[in-house]
Amino acid sequence: MGLAERKEREKNELRELILLKAKEIIQRDGQDKLSIRKIATEIEYSPATIYLYFQDKDEILYQMMDKGFELMAAQMQQVYHEPSAIKRLFLIGRSYLKFGTENQDWYDLMFNSISPMNHIERCKAEWGHGIAIFEFLVSTCREALAESGKTEVDERIMALQLWSTVHGLISLANTQRLLIVDSNCGQGHDCALIDKTMENIMYTLFNYKI
Amino acid sequence: MGLAERKEREKNELRELILLKAKEIIQRDGQDKLSIRKIATEIEYSPATIYLYFQDKDEILYQMMDKGFELMAAQMQQVYHEPSAIKRLFLIGRSYLKFGTENQDWYDLMFNSISPMNHIERCKAEWGHGIAIFEFLVSTCREALAESGKTEVDERIMALQLWSTVHGLISLANTQRLLIVDSNCGQGHDCALIDKTMENIMYTLFNYKI
DNA sequence: CAAAAATAATGAACAGTGTTTAGTAAATCA
């Protein structure tokens, strides 16, 4: 019978509608303005209804984190083709920085907030997309270290060092802390200081000049 | 007349009492549990009274940020004596990491939250302690670069790169993101992964082996 | 000393937040 299926479909549709509206609110008003009640009002349901589709706000934030990874993946696909691993690392870094500073709300959800992580821990789920990206970074590092002849460095540690540096840069930039280094490094227009630092990373770690 | 002075002193005392209680709550319950109403209840005043001494919560958080810098300064003083600039950089980094992971609430206030920064912007004040620490890092970098013969690297960019890396490490560790690299890297007991990465930073940037 | 002015503190409200529960309306099943 197709009835149960239709019911199932309708249930999924409302679930999707909630997530879609959540995404819209984040993009329009920012992550901190996202509230259960706001979603409810805008989709013209009561706040309590949302709790029939999600166990709490953390679960919605977790789903939003996933949407963020989708957005990032779409923006980063173009850099994977570069044949040189060192150049590829540079392009990945630059692309990551661009995404992180231009999509602060999504970046926060993906790499700073604890709320979505609460849901992961509660459901014994994994941080799937995050793990995949890191493992990709590790294998690119292995290649890049081979390219530059640095065989004594652990690629996992190297990958973490690189990740930390670009993540740290994004974090400091997004929280206005870079203003003390360079007062021109505000939001909006891209910051020369960040580009310079990215170049310096590649030079100090792989002797690679842009 | 000593009367106005006594009044002034009493006013400062209540102001200090509020800040002291705020500090106590952060240390006891964490930064996110700090609320105006909680402070008010615990010092046995009404919430409205607090607004006679601070314009809003952001100002209190700004003052708490300052307390955090005091705590950090006390913990870091011992490393300044090291004669070798490169070793000093290593000790600073390790000490910074230790403070950041062991005092997550204070670290968040100092280097992650935007709320205290709102107060700075509103009052056209400066992020005094932060600037001082960064400038100290810059001059130590200048020395360290001279020590290792790397004259072609800009010390300000180098300082920012170092800061970003350790800040990024702390940030990723404190938000559970390091668990994907090493599942043993939870809170509490210190994490070998972080130590290894700190060693790798010193090796890749200054050829310094611990 | 008593009245007036200044200071200090507050109760109550406003506008929000996440979340739970008891109860209602509608759709499906027997």
Added chain:
DNA sequence: TGATTTACTAAACACTGTTCATTATTTTTG
């Protein structure tokens, strides 16, 4: 049609930051 399941919601709970009219206290002045 009546019973049962499903879908939904109103209202409440316990919070949050913040404002403002009002009260109580203290100080100054006539």
